Amino acid sequence: MRKIIHVDMDCFFAAVEMRAHPEWRDIPLAIGGSASRRGVIATCNYPARAFGVRSAMASHQALKRCPGLLLIPGNMAEYKAVSRQIREIFGRYTDLVEPLSLDEAYLDVSDSPWFGGSATLIARDIRRAIRDELQLTASAGVAPNKFLAKIASEENKPDGLFVLPPERVEAFIHHLPLARIPGVGRKTAEKLAALGLEYCSQLAAVGEAELMRRFGKFGQLLWLRARGIDERAVQTEWVRKSVGVETTLAEDLHRAEQGLLVLTKLWPELVRRLGDRPVCGLCIKLKFSDFEQTTLSRRCPRAELPLALRLCEQAWARARGRGIRLVGVSVELAGPRADERQLSFEW
Numbered sequence: 001m002r003k004i005i006h007v008d009m010d011c012f013f014a015a016v017e018m019r020a021h022p023e024w025r026d027i028p029l030a031i032g033g034s035a036s037r038r039g040v041i042a043t044c045n046y047p048a049r050a051f052g053v054r055s056a057m058a059s060h061q062a063l064k065r066c067p068g069l070l071l072i073p074g075n076m077a078e079y080k081a082v083s084r085q086i087r088e089i090f091g092r093y094t095d096l097v098e099p100l101s102l103d104e105a106y107l108d109v110s111d112s113p114w115f116g117g118s119a120t121l122i123a124r125d126i127r128r129a130i131r132d133e134l135q136l137t138a139s140a141g142v143a144p145n146k147f148l149a150k151i152a153s154e155e156n157k158p159d160g161l162f163v164l165p166p167e168r169v170e171a172f173i174h175h176l177p178l179a180r181i182p183g184v185g186r187k188t189a190e191k192l193a194a195l196g197l198e199y200c201s202q203l204a205a206v207g208e209a210e211l212m213r214r215f216g217k218f219g220q221l222l223w224l225r226a227r228g229i230d231e232r233a234v235q236t237e238w239v240r241k242s243v244g245v246e247t248t249l250a251e252d253l254h255r256a257e258q259g260l261l262v263l264t265k266l267w268p269e270l271v272r273r274l275g276d277r278p279v280c281g282l283c284i285k286l287k288f289s290d291f292e293q294t295t296l297s298r299r300c301p302r303a304e305l306p307l308a309l310r311l312c313e314q315a316w317a318r319a320r321g322r323g324i325r326l327v328g329v330s331v332e333l334a335g336p337r338a339d340e341r342q343l344s345f346e347w
Contacts, residue, residue: 001166003119004234005107006141006149007126009086010158012103013074014045015136016082028053028066031074035060038248038325042074046158082134089129093122098234104153106146108234120163127161144169147230151180173228174201181225183218191215200226243277244285244330245270252289252323256316259286262327263312267305270329279303281332284311289323303331 009015013031018024028048033039039059051066063069083102090097096108107126115121123140130138137159141152144166155162164172177199179189191214197203203211203226211219224230245266253259263284282304283297296315300307308329316324 001110001144002108002233003110003112003117004143004146004149005109005119005123005126006143006146006153007090007105007107007123008139008141008150008153008157009103009130010137010139011043011045012136013043013079014048016079017072017074018045019135024070028069030059030062030069030071032059032062032071033073033248035063035071037250040248044069082136085134086130086138089126089133092129093126096234096236098236106149106234120161123161123163127159145228145230146232146234147182147225148172148228150182151176154180169228173226174199176200178203178222178226181222183221188215188218200228239335240333242283242330242332243270243273244283244328245273246285246326246328246330248287248326249324252325253327254323256313259312259316259324259327260309263308263329264305266327266329267308270331271303274303274331278334279331280334282307282311283330283332284308284315285326285328285330286312286315286319286324287326288319289325291325292322293326294318297332 014029017029017031026047028045028051030041030044030048030053032041035058041053041055041057041059041062043055044053044062048062048066048069051069053062053066053069059071063071079102087097087099087105090105090107093114094107094109094112098106100106109117109119109122112122115125119142123142127138127140130136139153139157139160141149141155141162141164143149143152143164148164148169152162152164178184178192178197184192192198192203197206203222206223208220208223211223213219215222247262247266249262253262279300279302281297281299283295285293285295287293294315296311298307298311312327
């Protein structure tokens with residue numbers, strides 16, 4: 001039985017800014033792009049959340065909900081530096097650390113000698129160290145696997161700890177809404193609700209084959225998660241699978257040739273990021289004015305602009321009169337060569 005801790009910093013970017021500017025602690029604060037340039041909110045503090053502001057919300061919508069919102073662009077270099085300090089704290093307790101982003105990570109403390117091997121006490125001490133040394137707060141979840149630990153870390157936010165021991169997993173999962181399973185977005189939740197499925201206890205009664213018939217491979221994952229099953233190990237090394245670049249446009253585009261021009265301007269940056277890494281696929285991404293998005297991909301041995309332009313034209317046909325607010329292009333990387341080592345996650 002593994003002992004997994006999921007640590008999630010509380011409104012991380014905003015917390016770093018409030019640490020530097022104490023006068024901002026009690027006012028609505030958000031980090032994100034300019035509303036005039038169709039920016040989105042990266043994160044916000046809890047006073048802003050009280051107005052309904054949230055991550056990934058369009059900045060102009062956030063300002064409508066909270067006219068007094070202080071919206072700043074943020075300082076990514078500083079956030080990365082603080083993230084490295086947080087990871088240094090994690091490393092005191094275990095070498096098995098899997099960063100998910102700058103502000104959250106899984107830790108496998110199954111074999112940690114700290115506090116007699118108590119994952120609860122380790123999580124408590126990690127939160128203490130972050131608070132005392134960095135003047136920031138973190139929430140943590142302790143559970144037998146990654147899925148349950150992540151769910152647990154959301155239970156007592158902000159600045160909280162929730163422990164889910166093995167003997168309580170079945171009762172906890174029984175009442176868990178399916179919408180809280182990672183990967184279950186709004187549309188999937190609506191499809192499940194149409195089948196009368198809203199909680200894990202209901203989904204657990206559906207056969208695995210039936211779920212796979214309706215939802216493909218994701219159906220099998222749903223079947224497992226509804227039972228609290230997650231056999232994934234904490235991964236300390238990563239292989240990058242894709243490289244991409246995209247841009248959100250200041251104004252909607254309505255003609256395909258405009259999109260092709262945007263794609264042509266993005267292409268040199270994609271080539272720069274790609275370098276000499278081998279390619280096995282190309283993908284175009286468009287987001288429409290109603291925020292629905294579409295992708296179109298093709299297998300290919302090389303990243304070539306003419307193919308990208310053809311795919312963009314084909315994807316554009318799906319707009320059906322809607323404007324385009326975002327254009328993106330990415331390449332799928334081929335497997336690493338024998339002489340290449342795995343790439344570590346960059347903090």
